[in-house]
Amino acid sequence: MPGTSPIENLLASREILVTCGPGGVGKTTTAAALGALAASRLGGRVLVLTVDPARRLADALGLKGIGNEVTEVPAAVFAEAGAPLVGSLSAAMLDTKKSWDDLIARHAPDEETRDRILANPLYQSLTGRFIQSHDYIAMERLYELHATGEWDLIVVDTPPTRNALDFLDAPNRMADFFSSRLLRWLIAPARSGLVNFASKPFTQIADRILGTEFLGDISEFFISMQSMYGGFIERANAVARLMADDRTSFLVVSSSEAVPLREAEFFAEQLAQRDLDLGAVILNKVLPESLTDPAAARSAAALEEGAGRLAGRLATDLKLDEQAVERVLATVAESYTDFAVVAHREASARERLPTQGAPLLTVQRMEGDVADLTGLLEIGRALLAPSP
């Protein structure tokens, strides 16, 4: 539909929006901007779930901090920014370790199993030190919050993963992991005291490489976890279904630089391949259009050439030092030319970006850092542009 805003449409019709994309392109800020926009424009109970412990985001939302618990943004913050709340906006940050512990507590059949798992060094290492666990738990926490039915819209940003799509695969990987034959091989000897024929080569090698004691630790850990396998698999499958559901859309966020754009393109392709809905591609930090304006480029050339003559007139009329004026004019021309190269490079990369049919939205580079709700809402408004 020409004239309608793709973002407004998404904010009004989806229950979950996931911002994903390469690191360092403003995913978290975009997610917060979308949440603020929805809460001030469309109403409903809106939650922003972030994985980024950015202090600035908490400040911008007028919160003391954002923790694992959901915190509501005071209405006064919106009133001060001149955008009264229609609905409500809350924020929560993902605390990986705490979310894992909660998950174990929820699924554990009894307190003893729970405590044994929580105390296991392997478990602590898995959840505390290694990023892979982040991917799964982010989706798990999202599912849990969605299932409370408390939220009309949840905007979530994703961890910057090594493999761009790890977080999408995480629920399935977790399900595969727990139903795997290899896992049975691994824990079989510890349970029965016997090594069965099929698992023997594996056990031998694992033993040579890792040592019996460590294998024992692993086995113990998984035996403790076994009582929860069923729950885990069911849950992981439910998370995967929610992602593929038509209530959920993905927003690929990038900047216009070559490397992030390559990743964004890959992301869009992968989402299409998995039949997941790509709602829009959002490009942040776009340079002003005037930098690619041929008329402005001609003016820059004329300025460079005529700096001396112009300096004379400007210096006289504005009562300035002629040499200083000439120096400044030359710098103005040079600065324009420098940035024009970058703007052209980025504009051309944007034009060539395949978006799998999704609308491409751009947000101009902000002059300072986004420090308050006004800044977030400014980004939100830029995203509201109707589809071309």
Add this chain to the structure above:
Amino acid sequence: MGAAPLVERNLIFVTGKGGVGKTTVAAGLAQMLADQGRTVLGCEIDAKGDLSAAFEVPPSEFVPQRVADGLSLMAMDTEASLREYLKLHLRIPIVGRIGPVAKAFDFLATAAPGVKEILTIGKVCWEVRERHYDTVVVDAPATGHIVSQLSAPQVINDLVKVGLIRSQTDWMSQILGDPDQTGLVIVTTPEEMPVSETLELVAAVEEKTDVDIATIVVNRLLPERFSPRDEAVFDKIGSKKGRAILDDELGGGALPLLEAARLATVLRRSRTQHLDTLRSGLPAGLPLILVPELFSRTDGLRATRQVAVHLGEELL
């Protein structure tokens, strides 16, 4: 600190927050060292092909490929690394049927923390130990992952008491912890988030690993356009009257020029503040290298060469 100069070390990890130009700096560093006559292996951990793209060559593979004088590239592949490791060290009959073992291992790597990391770090340490190259430059994982990568030998030591892996971690730790051999380069830009992540990373590396932070590279520094006095002049030229004169002389189009210059000035000013925050937050004595914004048309070989020149000026 008494460590060797960066250019004389054998193993250099380059990390940084996504989007700061980590790969370009890793490529520029590898290029600069190769230009000095050293044999260099560039190793890409993420295997997204960004490092090869910086040299405009096809995506690299696990087996190093020579791409220029003194310069080879490889892409990390933990399964291939395991294959090589088993072949070199284990010599057990199962080697012929690597498929199921690798699969089992891949599974185990998910279950047992540090296994994937040790295969990655082990491969690069091995290249260093065998002296196949003068320098191995690793385009390492982004800030969120680098600490678990570099501390993998310790993690393994904590968890695994015996076994082949355990016996391998000592020599790796020795290479990683030797500031004459190994150095970490953290790339950042003078922007808010990259600076705060860099400061956090410096603290985490010092606390959790033995790896020496050799230098911080501040990428994309904007040139100072105006001195404070010239800025006052610029403001007057940008006034209504000044703009009218410019429009008259240029036949219109003054506004976009002035706006571009103003954007450049504002960006420069905010970046200078973030650079100051970085400087004051870093431990004393940690070197800082500045690389200017390139304003280049691509981020390919030309950008790599320009970065190499800047790094050479600072490091040689």
